[in-house]
Amino acid sequence: MGAKRTDFIATVIINLIVAAVVGILIFLLAYILIAGLPHVSWSFLTGTTDAFSGAGGIGVQLFNSFYLLVLTMLISIPISLGAGIYLAEYAKDNWRTSLIRSAIEVLSSLPSVVVGLFGFLLFVVKFKIGFSVISGAIALTFFNLPLLTRNIEESLSAVPRNQREAGLSLGLSKWKTEIGIILPVALPGIVTGIVLSAGRVFGEAAALIYTAGQSAPVTNFADWNPMDAASPLNPFRPAETLAVHIWKVNTEGLASNASQLSAAASAVLIIAVLLFNLGARVLGNFLYRRVTASK
Amino acid sequence: MEQTNFQLKKQDAQSHEWDVRLHRATRATREDWLGRGISYLCIGVIILVVASMLWFITSKGIATFTQNHVSLWKFLSGTNWAPDQGNIGALPMIVGSFAVTFAAAIVATPFAVGTAIFMTEISPNKGRKVLQPVIELLVGIPSVVYGFIGLAVVVPFMRHLVGGSGFGIISATFVLFVMVLPTITTMTVDSLRAVPRHYKEASLALGATRWQTVSRVILRSATPGILTAVIFGMARAFGEALAVQMVIGNAAIMPKNLISPASTLTSQLTTGIGDTIDGTLPNNALWSLALILLLMSLFFNALVRFIAKRGQLKNGR
Amino acid sequence: MLKQYSFEKTAVQTFAGNVSLAMRTENLQVFYGANHAMHDADLGFPKNQITALIGASGSGKSTYLRSLNRMNDGIATVTGKIWYHDVDINEPNVNIYEIRRHIGMVFQRPNPFAKSIRENIVYALKANGIKGKAELEERVETSLKGAALWDEVKDSLDKSALALSGGQQQRLCIARSIAMEPDVLLLDEPCSALDPISTVKVEETLLQLQKKYSIIIVTHNMQQAARVSSQCAFFHLGHVMEYTPTATMFSNPQIPATQDYISGSFG
Ligand SMILES: Nc1ncnc2c1ncn2[C@@H]1O[C@H](COP(=O)(O)OP(=O)(O)OP(=O)(O)O)[C@@H](O)[C@H]1O
Ligand SMILES: [Mg+2]
Numbered sequence: 001m002g003a004k005r006t007d008f009i010a011t012v013i014i015n016l017i018v019a020a021v022v023g024i025l026i027f028l029l030a031y032i033l034i035a036g037l038p039h040v041s042w043s044f045l046t047g048t049t050d051a052f053s054g055a056g057g058i059g060v061q062l063f064n065s066f067y068l069l070v071l072t073m074l075i076s077i078p079i080s081l082g083a084g085i086y087l088a089e090y091a092k093d094n095w096r097t098s099l100i101r102s103a104i105e106v107l108s109s110l111p112s113v114v115v116g117l118f119g120f121l122l123f124v125v126k127f128k129i130g131f132s133v134i135s136g137a138i139a140l141t142f143f144n145l146p147l148l149t150r151n152i153e154e155s156l157s158a159v160p161r162n163q164r165e166a167g168l169s170l171g172l173s174k175w176k177t178e179i180g181i182i183l184p185v186a187l188p189g190i191v192t193g194i195v196l197s198a199g200r201v202f203g204e205a206a207a208l209i210y211t212a213g214q215s216a217p218v219t220n221f222a223d224w225n226p227m228d229a230a231s232p233l234n235p236f237r238p239a240e241t242l243a244v245h246i247w248k249v250n251t252e253g254l255a256s257n258a259s260q261l262s263a264a265a266s267a268v269l270i271i272a273v274l275l276f277n278l279g280a281r282v283l284g285n286f287l288y289r290r291v292t293a294s295k
Numbered sequence: 296m297e298q299t300n301f302q303l304k305k306q307d308a309q310s311h312e313w314d315v316r317l318h319r320a321t322r323a324t325r326e327d328w329l330g331r332g333i334s335y336l337c338i339g340v341i342i343l344v345v346a347s348m349l350w351f352i353t354s355k356g357i358a359t360f361t362q363n364h365v366s367l368w369k370f371l372s373g374t375n376w377a378p379d380q381g382n383i384g385a386l387p388m389i390v391g392s393f394a395v396t397f398a399a400a401i402v403a404t405p406f407a408v409g410t411a412i413f414m415t416e417i418s419p420n421k422g423r424k425v426l427q428p429v430i431e432l433l434v435g436i437p438s439v440v441y442g443f444i445g446l447a448v449v450v451p452f453m454r455h456l457v458g459g460s461g462f463g464i465i466s467a468t469f470v471l472f473v474m475v476l477p478t479i480t481t482m483t484v485d486s487l488r489a490v491p492r493h494y495k496e497a498s499l500a501l502g503a504t505r506w507q508t509v510s511r512v513i514l515r516s517a518t519p520g521i522l523t524a525v526i527f528g529m530a531r532a533f534g535e536a537l538a539v540q541m542v543i544g545n546a547a548i549m550p551k552n553l554i555s556p557a558s559t560l561t562s563q564l565t566t567g568i569g570d571t572i573d574g575t576l577p578n579n580a581l582w583s584l585a586l587i588l589l590l591m592s593l594f595f596n597a598l599v600r601f602i603a604k605r606g607q608l609k610n611g612r
Numbered sequence: 613m614l615k616q617y618s619f620e621k622t623a624v625q626t627f628a629g630n631v632s633l634a635m636r637t638e639n640l641q642v643f644y645g646a647n648h649a650m651h652d653a654d655l656g657f658p659k660n661q662i663t664a665l666i667g668a669s670g671s672g673k674s675t676y677l678r679s680l681n682r683m684n685d686g687i688a689t690v691t692g693k694i695w696y697h698d699v700d701i702n703e704p705n706v707n708i709y710e711i712r713r714h715i716g717m718v719f720q721r722p723n724p725f726a727k728s729i730r731e732n733i734v735y736a737l738k739a740n741g742i743k744g745k746a747e748l749e750e751r752v753e754t755s756l757k758g759a760a761l762w763d764e765v766k767d768s769l770d771k772s773a774l775a776l777s778g779g780q781q782q783r784l785c786i787a788r789s790i791a792m793e794p795d796v797l798l799l800d801e802p803c804s805a806l807d808p809i810s811t812v813k814v815e816e817t818l819l820q821l822q823k824k825y826s827i828i829i830v831t832h833n834m835q836q837a838a839r840v841s842s843q844c845a846f847f848h849l850g851h852v853m854e855y856t857p858t859a860t861m862f863s864n865p866q867i868p869a870t871q872d873y874i875s876g877s878f879g
Contacts, residue, residue: 003503003506006504006506007504007505007506010506010509013409014409014412014417017405017406018409020406021410021480022429024476025429025433028433028436028444028473029432078337080337081337082333082337083337083340083341085334086335086337090331090334090335100338100341102596103342104345105596106592106596107344107345107348109530109595109596110348110534110592111533111536111592112534112536113534113536113561113588114348114352114534114592117352117582117585118351122351142344145341149341160723162719162721163723165683165719166788168712169683169716169789170712170716170736170788170789171709171712171792172709172736172739173326174327174330175326176739179330180735184727202437203437203439205439206536206537206561209569210569243437246443247442251540251541259447262443266440266443269439269440270437273435273437276435277432309697313696313699314698316710317696317706317707317710317711318699318706318707319707321707322739323709323710323740324707324709327709
């Protein structure tokens with residue numbers, strides 16, 4: 001067989017492979033949207049779930065997902081910002097730094113179920129907080145920290161050195177230079193990373209099953225005092241999220257229409273995640289233009 | 296005499312003033328202390344999380360052996376998993392986890408490498424415009440959605456095809472294949488892009504066809520990178536919990552074939568940990584499974600480092 | 613092949629007690645790890661004059677200059693003394709931020725902040741506690757005038773500094789430095805990225821500025837050194853070979869290395 005012929009065959013095979021990959025994605029999206037969207041209605045999006053069968057709307061779960069996301073981000077953004085600045089600015093090139101980097105690497109490669117189990121052990125078993133929003137948010141923070149830290153460090157380090165020198169040569173402190181000069185330039189990359197990680201957090205379930213729990217007690221959406229037991233903002237109530245709900249309905253659900261329910265919930269979840277991805281891109285580009293060119 | 300003395304004193308006073316001015320703490324030094332404090336604190340939190348995670352899971356995971364006096368060998372080689380009766384042979388789950396991991400990697404690698412070659416060598420333009428978004432979307436789909444599709448599409452399909460329940464290693468492999476595909480592809484693309492252009496140009500200039508160039512020059516010099524990509528994919532497959540748990544059938548028995556219900560470390564953990572009581576043998580046994588997961592994750596990590604180091608040495612020479 | 617010049621045969625001027633110096637280095641050495649990049653530099657810089665540092669690429673000019681306001685901290689090891697107002701500012705316990713406020717620096721590549729023109733100038737002032745709006749406005753105006761940029765940008769102070777031309781950006785960087793009202797201004801090849809017209813503007817600016825500031829400028833351009841400087845130091849492979857008044861150096865160089873360098877038959 002000639003080299004030309006082999007080349008041709010290889011090219012054909014690769015094209016087939018690529019077609020298959022694209023086909024898989026199209027199939028996935030089409031299946032979820034076609035199977036799910038017809039069942040998505042306003043009452044589904046806002047309704048409550050029947051605690052026994054798992055049937056009914058996903059209003060509480062949707063709220064829980066967003067609430068957990070917001071709490072997670074509130075905790076993890078400041079910490080990873082500080083840690084990212086440490087790595088980009090203060091860390092010296094020595095064994096201690098490489099140990100720290102390895103630790104972050106290890107954390108980022110741990111399976112999310114392990115992170116969830118650790119959260120369970122710490123908050124539910126040891127501290128006896130129980131399945132709660134706050135336990136879930138902290139478990140998600142553990143899961144989110146390494147990626148966010150790395151993203152922030154990379155974005156900060158990508159800012160040209162001469163910007164740092166400009167700040168320092170004016171007598172600004174390292175900290176002020178980093179916060180006031182470097183951070184704004186790195187912001188597009190950081191924001192993109194944050195929004196992408198928000199999508200990941202939003203779809204995460206394994207870390208939440210045993211931390212935020214698998215039940216979504218109906219809350220009183222007229223009561224916004226976080227201290228009240230019935231308030232949706234109460235951080236100590238259990239909070240099944242949309243992703244956990246999909247898992248729960250599929251594995252233990254007794255609802256007769258479990259498949260339709262989870263298709264609809266999956267469609268909502270996928271659309272939310274796609275919006276995060278799209279948002280990351282749009283917001284990143286927008287900020288990039290703001291930072292680099294005249295406003 | 297008086298005059299010069301006075302001048303000297305004045306000069307002394309001035310230089311003393313400068314001495315003070317250039318040594319005292321200012322707003323900038325205080326800011327720097329503050330900033331240092333904040334960023335050290337943040338990195339400290341992360342280190343603390345990692346350390347306590349390793350510590351807690353390890354100490355829980357070894358309780359089976361230290362408190363319940365189960366022999367490590369029995370745990371690793373036993374095939375009977377019935378913790379209620381004191382039987383904790385974890386081999387079925389270990390085999391299940393490795394089986395789905397290797398199977399998924401074996402299926403996914405050719406697809407990933409093919410896609411990566413397309414994106415870098417055949418049509419970079421379409422690669423950027425079409426495949427890049429496709430890969431990013433695949434990464435973005437949450438694992439419960441993969442699990443749901445597996446349950447709604449793959450399992451019934453297998454049931455029709457070969458009979459039985461449809462749950463099992465094949466179904467899990469199928470789901471994991473799609474899940475690790477984007478991971479392996481993205482990293483393979485990076486390593487193919489890192490191959491110096493002149494390698495390729497030299498080969499083409501010698502009259503080699505595109506495929507000869509790709510297979511003999513580009514893939515060869517990107518091998519460590521591709522290997523790393525595959526290991527990352529395997530790590531993801533090994534640690535994936537819910538999607539696998541939804542389609543594998545969760546029977547803690549030695550898998551006899553690829554189409555009967557089986558279980559993995561992660562699936563056993565997700566189904567079991569809520570039903571056991573802290574401190575009992577069944578609970579400790581599950582933590583031992585978690586410890587295996589943790590150790591495997593560290594192992595994959597070390598492997599990646601090892602390959603990276605080898606690659607550096609080779610390039611250095 | 614590079615010609616070998618003896619490092620024993622140097623001609624470095626010292627100043628009598630009646631010349632007041634803005635700063636002075638004594639036995640300054642710089643190491644990048646094992647690379648000994650600067651040997652024994654003993655130079656004094658007269659107040660309100662422009663001193664030029666010339667020499668081939670890699671001869672250590674930037675290395676030396678960056679040591680003067682401790683910008684080499686964390687990058688290189690600098691030993692020896694740097695006298696500024698009778699204080700050795702190379703000691704570890706001096707406040708480097710305070711030093712940099714008094715000894716400003718402008719770099720080879722213009723590096724304005726990704727902020728508005730106004731914000732470029734007032735950012736560091738605000739960080740140093742200057743709050744008054746009127747005072748800030750005044751500093752913006754005087755510094756931009758001092759850097760000969762005011763007329764070009766006075767109507768667009770809120771535009772992004774990145775939208776300026778390279779020459780304008782560099783003058784903005786000079787303005788940003790002088791807005792801090794330093795004593796000494798260090799400039800590292802400030803014109804190398806600029807076109808001839810912008811270069812002339814910057815040079816005119818420097819000649820104006822020397823009335824208020826002491827200036828040390830690194831340049832590759834010997835005409836520039838001749839045009840603007842009063843003193844001139846010639847660096848070669850990490851050694852100061854000759855340090856004389858500029859007029860002397862260009863009309864009557866004291867040692868063969870300098871002769872060859874300024875006649876262009878170097879190396
Ligand atoms: N950051 C650094 N790390 C290590 N070595 C350096 C660094 N900066 C400069 N050097 C070395 O120090 C020596 C002097 O370099 P320096 O930049 O001071 O020269 P220069 O006279 O400013 O040259 P140029 O005219 O090209 O700017 C060179 O050998 C260079 O390799
Ligand atoms: Mg230089």
